[in-house]
Amino acid sequence: MALFIEILSSILIISGTFFFFVGVVGLIRMPDVFSRMHATTKCDTMGAGLIYFGLITWQGLTFTTLNILLILVFIWITNPTAAHYIAKSAYLLKLKDETMEGSSL
Amino acid sequence: MIITVTVICTILLLIMTFVGLFRAYVGPTAADRMVAINMITTKVTTIIVMIALVTAQELYVSVALVYALIGFVTTIGVSRYLMKGKLD
Numbered sequence: 782m783a784l785f786i787e788i789l790s791s792i793l794i795i796s797g798t799f800f801f802f803v804g805v806v807g808l809i810r811m812p813d814v815f816s817r818m819h820a821t822t823k824c825d826t827m828g829a830g831l832i833y834f835g836l837i838t839w840q841g842l843t844f845t846t847l848n849i850l851l852i853l854v855f856i857w858i859t860n861p862t863a864a865h866y867i868a869k870s871a872y873l874l875k876l877k878d879e880t881m882e883g884s885s886l
Numbered sequence: 887m888i889i890t891v892t893v894i895c896t897i898l899l900l901i902m903t904f905v906g907l908f909r910a911y912v913g914p915t916a917a918d919r920m921v922a923i924n925m926i927t928t929k930v931t932t933i934i935v936m937i938a939l940v941t942a943q944e945l946y947v948s949v950a951l952v953y954a955l956i957g958f959v960t961t962i963g964v965s966r967y968l969m970k971g972k973l974d
Contacts, residue, residue, distance in 0.1 A: 791891045798895045801929065805902045808909050808925060814917045817909075821921055825928045832895075832932055836939055839888055845944045849935060852951050856928060859954070863924055863961040870969035871917035 786838060793835030800828035814871045822864040829856050889940060896936045903929045916968055920961060927957030 807820020833853040837846050903926055910922035931954045938946030967973055 787888045790888055794891055794895050797932075798898055801899060801902055801932075804925060805905050808906055808922060814915060814921065817918065818921050821925045825925055829928055829932055833935070836892075836935065840939065845939075845947055848944075848947045848951070852931065852935065852947070852954060855951065855954055856931070859958040860924075860928065863958060863965075866962055866965045867917055867920050867924065870920075870965040871915070873969050874915070874917065 790835045790839040793831050793838060797828040797831030797833075797835060800824045800831060804828065814875075815868065818864055818868055818871075822860060826857060826860050829853070829860075892936055892940050896933055896940070899929055899933050899936075903933070916964075920964055920968075924957070924961050927954065927961070931957070 801824065804821045804824030807824065808817050811817045811820055830853060833849055837849055840846050840849075906922050906926050906929070910919050910926070913919045913922060931950045934946055934950040934953060938944060938950070963973065
């Protein structure tokens with residue numbers, strides 16, 4: 782049973798690291814601000830969730846685990862909010878720049 | 887086994903953090919830098935929690951919570967400054 786829990790937790794942690802890697806590749810290779818945001822924020826939320834669930838599976842239900850769950854809920858609430866706000870500011874900045882330059886969208 | 891896996895994944899995440907810092911350095915606009923810094927905040931929070939559980943220093947988990955809070959407030963503040971040109 783302990784070995785099964787360790788294997789399940791290892792699989793979850795490795796999957797989370799893979800999702801973080803996909804996010805970094807998207808951040809480096811994508812051509813635009815909004816494409817980069819599309820890659821990073823979703824992959825970060827998914828990767829953090831998988832890694833935290835792996836650590837919770839490893840540790841069992843203790844006070845530390847409840848603290849980790851609090852961090853996870855906080856990240857799941859605030860990461861999409863921050864992405865939405867960055868996208869809004871980037872869109873308004875781009876709109877302002879292009880009206881200044883006089884070029885078409 | 888699980889400790890080895892966690893340590894290796896922590897080292898990989900650390901390398902990825904520095905790769906993301908490259909985008910924060912060369913990013914053409916300020917929004918690119920904000921996206922990179924937001925990603926680095928999430929990664930560093932995860933790294934702190936993993937190190938806390940590997941070394942059995944469970945007080946560091948609270949440090950990770952405070953780091954996530956500071957990162958969120960920083961992202962909202964800088965984006966608002968970019969959008970409106972002032973902070974009020």
